[in-house]
Each structure stands twice: as structure tokens, then as C-alpha cells.
Amino acid sequence: MADKKVWLITGAGRGLGLYLTQAVLAAGHAVVATGRNKAKVAQAIGEATDLLVVTLDITKPAEAAAAVNAALDRFGRIDVLVNNAANFYAGFFEELSPEQMNQQLATSLIGPMNVTRAVLPVLRQQQAGRILTISSTAGLVGFEFGAAYAASKFGLEGWMRSLAPEVAPFGIDAITVNPGFFRTELLTDESTNFADNHLADYAERRAGQEQFWTSYNGQQSGDPAKLAQALLTVADEAAPRRRFIAGADAIGTAQQVIAELQLDIDSRKALSSSLAFDEPAAASA
Numbered sequence: 001m002a003d004k005k006v007w008l009i010t011g012a013g014r015g016l017g018l019y020l021t022q023a024v025l026a027a028g029h030a031v032v033a034t035g036r037n038k039a040k041v042a043q044a045i046g047e048a049t050d051l052l053v054v055t056l057d058i059t060k061p062a063e064a065a066a067a068v069n070a071a072l073d074r075f076g077r078i079d080v081l082v083n084n085a086a087n088f089y090a091g092f093f094e095e096l097s098p099e100q101m102n103q104q105l106a107t108s109l110i111g112p113m114n115v116t117r118a119v120l121p122v123l124r125q126q127q128a129g130r131i132l133t134i135s136s137t138a139g140l141v142g143f144e145f146g147a148a149y150a151a152s153k154f155g156l157e158g159w160m161r162s163l164a165p166e167v168a169p170f171g172i173d174a175i176t177v178n179p180g181f182f183r184t185e186l187l188t189d190e191s192t193n194f195a196d197n198h199l200a201d202y203a204e205r206r207a208g209q210e211q212f213w214t215s216y217n218g219q220q221s222g223d224p225a226k227l228a229q230a231l232l233t234v235a236d237e238a239a240p241r242r243r244f245i246a247g248a249d250a251i252g253t254a255q256q257v258i259a260e261l262q263l264d265i266d267s268r269k270a271l272s273s274s275l276a277f278d279e280p281a282a283a284s285a
Contacts, residue, residue, distance in 0.1 A: 006075045008081050010111075013035040013044045014040075015084075016182065020082060031052070032054055038055040050075075054071070059114070061118070064115045078129065080235050081123075086134065087107050087193065090145055093148070095206070096195045099196075100196060105152050108149070109156055123171075133160050133175070140253055141256070142154075173242075178246060180249035
């Protein structure tokens, strides 16, 4: 196939990564499917001609470099990188330990940077490529009990928005994806971790939050199979926007952010506009 592309997908053995891997293979493309447990990833996907399964813990730069080399050895190029692997440390900020905050940032922010840094030399040499990084509506708005997760996703936003103009001259598109609630495995016990430290002042609210997040698993409105197909469309667009707001609930969140920003601007517009230096008046002739 002249239009066959090589995709490298992180977190490919479960959740959105698995749906996307299956959709990409079904569309006739090749996939380098990565995950921390190679055997589990291979078992989840099954056999396919244009599939390479590689061990990759995205928090380890050496493993990212090895995965890229394996992709080149097998397919000779990489056309689409999908930074998908993530986890969720849920809890009130004061109850989250420094170690938990570090783990959240290491996986959901530094991890995608590690993989992208390994892939970029390939894309630059090709003078073509596409980077899709899965953020969240948590990258648009913070929320109670989500300080760690939102911090990592807001970080992704700033990094990707800065990366995009840096790599555009090389024919590389850097696209941020902001999904709403999709029925993936992010809220399962394997991916969700609650705060280690329990403070009495948060006890009642903590119980309610933990009950909500635990019970919401499997109740999300978004269909990850449809999101996977949408990402195939985005990856094939001739001139893609740098952001894809994915899901009706995500659109609602984005519109609310826009409205609140406008209120912030309007509420103190005069004050904000008065902060320049008072330049001395020009001397009269």
C-alpha cells in the first residue's frame, strides 16, 4: 500500500491504546505497539502481519530509544507517534505525597517527552510526521480531587503548544487531543491510585470523591472505538488544527473555559489596561 503509515503507539495493550492499535491495523497500516509488559500487549492485540510489539516504560529514556530503533529495524520509518500511556493519581493536593505527584508527572508529562525526544530525529530526517499527544479536558480546566492529574495535563498543553511551531518547519505536525470521559480503563484499579495521606479535615469529601470515581468506571459516555476512528481521521488530515476537542462533553468544557476567560478579561479590563509605564510627555518646541 503506497499510503501505508507506520504508527508508534504507547500504552497499546489496553484502553484507548488497544482500540487505536486495532483500528490502525484494520485500516491497513503498520503499528509498533508498546507497553511495559510486552507479553500482555501481544496477548491483548493478537497476531497481525504489520505489528511489532515492543517493551516500553515511557519513564525510561533508554527504553524509548530502543523502541524507536526496533521500529526502524522492522519498518524503516515512523509516520505517526501517539503519546497515549498515562495513569491517574486522584486525591486532594494536601493528601497526595510528593512521591505520588512525581509519579503522576513522570508518567503523564515527562514520559511523553521521553518518547517524543526519541522519535523527533526520525521525523526530522524524513521531513514529515505527526505527533498526537493524548491530553484531557483536565488539560483545559482543573477540578477538585484532580490536582496531580490536571497539573500533568496542563503541562502537556504548554509543551505541545510550544513544540508545534518548533517542529512545523520540518513538516511535522504536533497535535494535542483533549478527550472528555471515554469508557477506557483509566479509572480501573490498575490505572487509578488514591492519595496516601489521610487528613481528618478532608475525610467526608474524600469518601464522596473516591466513591464517585470508583463507581464512574464503565459509566463514561464516550465510545473509545469511535475515538480511535476519529484519530485515524485526524492523522490523515492534510492541514490539521493543532488541537482536537474529542467528545460532546469535552466541547462543553471547552466552551465553558472560553466563557470564563472572557469574564476574567471583562471583569478587570480597565485595571489590566492601566499597567503600562507612564511615559513622559514630549517636550514642547
